[in-house]
Amino acid sequence: MAEEEVAAEVEAVEAVYGEDCVVLNPFPPHLKVHIKPRTADVSSQQFVEATIGIQANSKYPDEPPIVTIVDSKGLDEQRQNHLITSIRDRAAELSSCLMLVALCEEAVEKLSSMNHPDGDCPLCLYPLLVEEEGSTSMPFMKLMSCFHCFHCECIIRWYSWLQTRKEVDHDNTAGRHEDEDNKGQCPVCRKVFLPKDIEHVLHLAGTSDFSSVENDVVDEEDILLSNSEKERRQKFEAILKLQQENSGLIEPKRHEVLLPGVYLPRPAPTPAAISDKEAKDQQSENAAENSGTTPGGSSNRPSTSKHRNFPAKKHYRGRGRNPGKNASKWTPKESGAAS
Amino acid sequence: MTSPSPSARKGLSKIACNRLQKELVEWQVNPPAGFKHKVTDNLQRWVIEVNGAPGTLYANETYQLQVDFPEHYPMEAPQVIFLPPAPLHPHIYSNGHICLDILYDSWSPAMTVSSICISILSMLSSSTVKQRPADNDRYVKNCRNGRSPKETRWWFHDDKV
Numbered sequence: 001m002a003e004e005e006v007a008a009e010v011e012a013v014e015a016v017y018g019e020d021c022v023v024l025n026p027f028p029p030h031l032k033v034h035i036k037p038r039t040a041d042v043s044s045q046q047f048v049e050a051t052i053g054i055q056a057n058s059k060y061p062d063e064p065p066i067v068t069i070v071d072s073k074g075l076d077e078q079r080q081n082h083l084i085t086s087i088r089d090r091a092a093e094l095s096s097c098l099m100l101v102a103l104c105e106e107a108v109e110k111l112s113s114m115n116h117p118d119g120d121c122p123l124c125l126y127p128l129l130v131e132e133e134g135s136t137s138m139p140f141m142k143l144m145s146c147f148h149c150f151h152c153e154c155i156i157r158w159y160s161w162l163q164t165r166k167e168v169d170h171d172n173t174a175g176r177h178e179d180e181d182n183k184g185q186c187p188v189c190r191k192v193f194l195p196k197d198i199e200h201v202l203h204l205a206g207t208s209d210f211s212s213v214e215n216d217v218v219d220e221e222d223i224l225l226s227n228s229e230k231e232r233r234q235k236f237e238a239i240l241k242l243q244q245e246n247s248g249l250i251e252p253k254r255h256e257v258l259l260p261g262v263y264l265p266r267p268a269p270t271p272a273a274i275s276d277k278e279a280k281d282q283q284s285e286n287a288a289e290n291s292g293t294t295p296g297g298s299s300n301r302p303s304t305s306k307h308r309n310f311p312a313k314k315h316y317r318g319r320g321r322n323p324g325k326n327a328s329k330w331t332p333k334e335s336g337a338a339s
Numbered sequence: 340m341t342s343p344s345p346s347a348r349k350g351l352s353k354i355a356c357n358r359l360q361k362e363l364v365e366w367q368v369n370p371p372a373g374f375k376h377k378v379t380d381n382l383q384r385w386v387i388e389v390n391g392a393p394g395t396l397y398a399n400e401t402y403q404l405q406v407d408f409p410e411h412y413p414m415e416a417p418q419v420i421f422l423p424p425a426p427l428h429p430h431i432y433s434n435g436h437i438c439l440d441i442l443y444d445s446w447s448p449a450m451t452v453s454s455i456c457i458s459i460l461s462m463l464s465s466s467t468v469k470q471r472p473a474d475n476d477r478y479v480k481n482c483r484n485g486r487s488p489k490e491t492r493w494w495f496h497d498d499k500v
Contacts (some may be wrong), residue, residue, distance in 0.1 A: 122449035187448050190447070
């Protein structure tokens with residue numbers, strides 16, 4: 001077959017795949033084509049991709065080209081083999097026809113049929129996709145940079161945990177890099193990901209979005225540190241003292257600070273996604289601590305979670321690792337290092 | 340070192356429980372070579388027998404690893420120590436504490452007990468000399484109150500062993 005016809009076919013592949021097609025040699029044709037499944041260009045719904053190499057010799061198309069997988073994401077060995085075998089079978093079928101476009105189309109077809117994550121969620125170890133009929137699988141997602149897939153809930157839990165820990169570290173180590181802040185790391189390959197990489201699935205996991213959670217933190221710190229809060233505590237202590245002196249009897253009207261509403265807590269922040277048992281312990285502990293000074297007051301301000309509650313923050317490391325100990329027994333890590 | 344560590348006293352969260360049950364099943368189907376899980380009814384503390392790999396300094400030797408899982412496993416790393424007698428190794432202290440980054444700073448929730456075991460066996464296998472870490476006595480003295488190795492500020496500087 002004429003060289004021009006082959007050259008025209010290479011141009012056709014270039015026209016179809018645009019930037020995804022790299023022509024290493026026009027004749028005999030040698031191309032690299034980046035193949036994606038058909039997902040109507042919704043990249044977050046693309047769980048697999050592959051770059052295939054197609055190298056023909058001067059006898060093409062009488063001899064089929066050599067097809068290889070140069071690079072792939074989201075495909076284990078078995079699925080890679082499946083892909084390459086089906087392309088080679090197609091090449092054998094089309095022997096002595098111009099087949100470059102057809103081979104690429106075959107790859108797209110196969111990738112589209114395999115466009116789902118494979119195996120288990122690396123975090124909970126349960127299957128990402130349950131293929132049995134009638135059973136519902138949990139929503140899953142992929143990290144955009146590395147294509148590692150997780151249940152939405154699992155990766156969000158990990159991300160929140162990382163952020164929590166960073167907040168704690170932040171207290172202990174001044175001068176951390178600000179820009180490292182909202183980043184997470186892929187649990188599988190440690191590739192950095194950004195909050196935006198998981199934002200699109202937040203609603204699937206039933207969590208409020210992070211910005212509002214973070215705002216809660218700030219709000220609460222502000223409230224607990226604010227001057228009005230200090231004043232309020234001072235006033236209350238004065239009242240309490242008076243109350244004790246008067247054997248528990250005080251006349252409300254004589255003390256402006258006891259007017260209705262004065263002690264009402266601010267609207268409760270939404271409980272955070274990770275309100276765990278420990279948080280509840282903390283809460284009741286706080287309630288106990290505070291009840292001496294502010295009955296019905298700050299004791300019912302929920303501490304959304306241990307680390308978001310400012311007074312508890314300094315105790316976090318100790319509490320987190322030695323939950324059985326009292327916070328007061330906590331001592332800082334030894335600075336002496338071991339190797 | 341055999342007394343329950345403070346971090347292990349708090350019960351496992353539901354997520355941790357599910358995950359550990361899954362790991363246990365997987366272990367039973369496909370245990371890492373050279374390891375044997377000693378069966379107990381305690382999901383939160385695993386005791387695992389390690390056999391030194393053939394052809395290494397620890398061939399034909401058996402040690403015991405104790406793995407305690409925190410409430411929020413696998414977000415938090417488990418505490419992994421050798422029960423006495425701990426193998427003589429440049430990164431293993433005589434109290435059983437193991438200097439291995441993945442158990443502390445480099446922990447990832449995608450790791451499993453099985454993958455930890457393989458890392459530890461690999462660490463043992465690549466050792467060329469049976470000796471304690473240089474700072475063994477100082478470190479062990481500092482840990483006398485039964486401190487968990489997770490409280491240690493580790494420096495990881497040796498990637499050869």
